[in-house]
Amino acid sequence: MPSNKAKTKTIHVGLLTRVEGEGALHLTVDGGKLVDLRFDIFEPPRFFEALLRGRHASEAADITARICGICPVAYQMSALHALEALFRVEIDPAVRALRRLYYCGEWIESHALHIHMLAAPDFLGCESIVSLAEKDRPAVERGLRIKKAGNNIIKLLGGRSVHPVGVCIGGFTRAPRAAELATLRDELARIRADALACVRWVAGFDLPDRHLDMEFVSLRHPDEYPMNEGRVASSRGLDCAPAEFDDCFEEHQVPHSNALHAKVKGRGPYFLGPLARVNLNFDRLGPDIASVVREIGVSFPNSNPYTSIVARALEILYAIDEALRIINAYKPPGAPAAPFTARAGIGRAITEAPRGMLYQAYETDDRGIIRSARIVPPTSQNQAQMEADLRELAPAILSRSQAEATHLCETAIRNYDPCISCATHFLKLDIVHR
Amino acid sequence: MIRIIGIGSPFGDDAAGLEAARQLAADPPPDTDVLVADRPGAGLIDLFDGAEGVILIDAARSGAPPGTIHDLDLHTLPSHPLGLISSHDLGVAEAVRLAATLGQLPRRGRVLAIEIAAGGSEARVDVCAGVRVGVTEAVSRTRWWCAVYRETLRLATE
Secondary structure, eight states, X not given: OOSSTTTEEEEEESSOOSSBSOEEEEEEEETTEEEEEEEEEXXXXXXXXXXXXXXXXXXXXXXXXXXXXXXXXXXHHHHHHHHHHHHTOOOOHHHHHHXXXXXXXXXXXXXXXXXXXXXXXXXXXXXXXXXXXXXXXXXXXXXXXHHHHHHHHHHHHHSSSSSOOOEETTEESSOOOHHHHHHHHHXXXXXXXXXXXXXXXXXXXXXXXOOOOOOBEEEEOSSSOOSSOXXXXXXXXXXXXXXXXXXXXXXXXXXXXXXXXXXEXXXXXXXOSHHHHHHHHGGGSOHHHHHHHHHXXXXXXXXXXXXXXXXXXXXXXXXXXHHHHHHHHOOOOXXXXXXXXXXXXXXXXXXXXXXXXXXXXXXXXXXXXXXXXXXXXXXXXXXXXXXXXXXHHGGGGTTSOHHHHHHHHHHHHHTTOOBHHHHOOOOOOOOOOO | XXXXXXXXXXXXXXXXXXXXXXXXHHSOOTTEEEEEEESOGGGHHHHTTTOSEEEEEEEEOSSSOTTOEEEEEGGGOOSSGGGOOOOSSOOHHHHHHHHHHTTOXXXXXXXEEEEOXXXXXTTSSSOOHHHHHHHHHHHHHHHHHHHHHHHHHHHHHO
16 A cells, blocks of 8 residues: 555556456556556466476477467477478578568567557557457458468478478478469458558557657667568677577565566567567668658557557568569479487577567486476566566656556557566565574 | 357366267267367457357356356346356457447357366366266257257247
8 A cells, every 4th residue: 555645556457458468567656756567467377387397399389389378470480490400400491481471470460469459549549459450440340351371380390380380490391392382472462551551550640759768679680671581780789699599687585576577688678579670670671661661651660669550560561572482483393301310419599479589498317308498488588678667657647547547558568569478487485584 | 041150268167068969979969060169269259250140168167066057148148147258359248249349140059158167177188077968968958959940940930
């Protein structure tokens, strides 16, 4: 309870709605000054890193696909790239293209879900997607069409759209025929107009004009918009290989969360996700997207976290164009997967999950048995930045009602599209008896 | 066409709806198709496409004894009935409400929610004995509702 009712305001959002997983926010402001802020993640720990220990490397993609129902492809891709780096597997260029297509599917479905079901209601005064559908049915129908097209890509390449199973070390368990990929082409060509309408729609939202001093971090690739490959770059000059993740970043536990916090070594929190990717890779989006950006009047790079929804919509458009490009150029690989020979060592990789960089590292023995696994999801890395964001927001919510303040805090958190259930880690607890 | 959709995840008691659908698929009632859906989220709406009647079978937790069947009308489903279990995306109740708002809900439908044990049973592969009783009951009720819907549809076309 507040000690001084006139000056102290405590906001406790017991269960955050419209985020993936279970988290809560506790924030206390005293005399205009923030005295306590805790973004609690109480989604229970899920022990995936421990589950992987003792299993064969070839099982990692199927196990990590179970981490998240929204972004399983990201978990599979980071796991496979880490293990393929360790086993020195040569990937057929056609397989590489198929994996990029697979990732396009995930970006499309995950971003469409977030924009329409989770974030848009915030900016349109709606309680949920159901009330949004009552207000703007065509927009919701459009969102569902986009999401379905993304799911269909994952379903074709992964065997099913939830927790897919079609990938393996070296490639896929089965490569699609060109005719099968062509079945996706018509649907993607059709929803491109939907995606463009979606960009215009979100750019027209009355987004708060609030700029933060943040370090944006994402992969950057010499030739393409980053998905599966690239070096780590940041808006403050960071440049390292994925394998050097631990040289650049550090994770630490906080008592109030089951997810680890992360920061750039020697600096502080950092921001991952679509806004970071667009900010750092705008020149890789190509002239068509640049032309759309000019039209909508939102400029990049920018430091307003609320423009994340615009970045997300632009990435849907980009992913549709990229998927069509890959499908049109597709020639089936000679073999669906390259062979591999297990070896002892450590492999590390980063890929760009819909919510930002996802780092994984595996240590195996010479039979390919996993001795240790490490998974650093984007939400875990974003958590410290989310708290910094809320700390900055806190003074502005003092004069608001509890409901308004809660809404403002939730909206700020949703900019990061947190996937809390992906981000939980076991919390080591030391109890000192005196 | 009447569509039966078993919903759940593959392990433990949350697989109750999937197990009921598998049993029905082995010996389907006339004029039905049977689907299983692993936490379909908003994708549930697509599964309604073309169905005149639908029967959803899912796990639920309300505090009732495991195996209890909650037999609910699809069109009057409360927003969070009985804690129908869904981890991400839209839950079943939200997806049904959204389908109704978008005019994509079949005219006739039931939700058969099978009560599962509190505390979770993820470590087990199959459903526990108490919940299996509920699965059997859900299969039997599904057959009964299919017969009712078939008769209603027959009368409507005469």
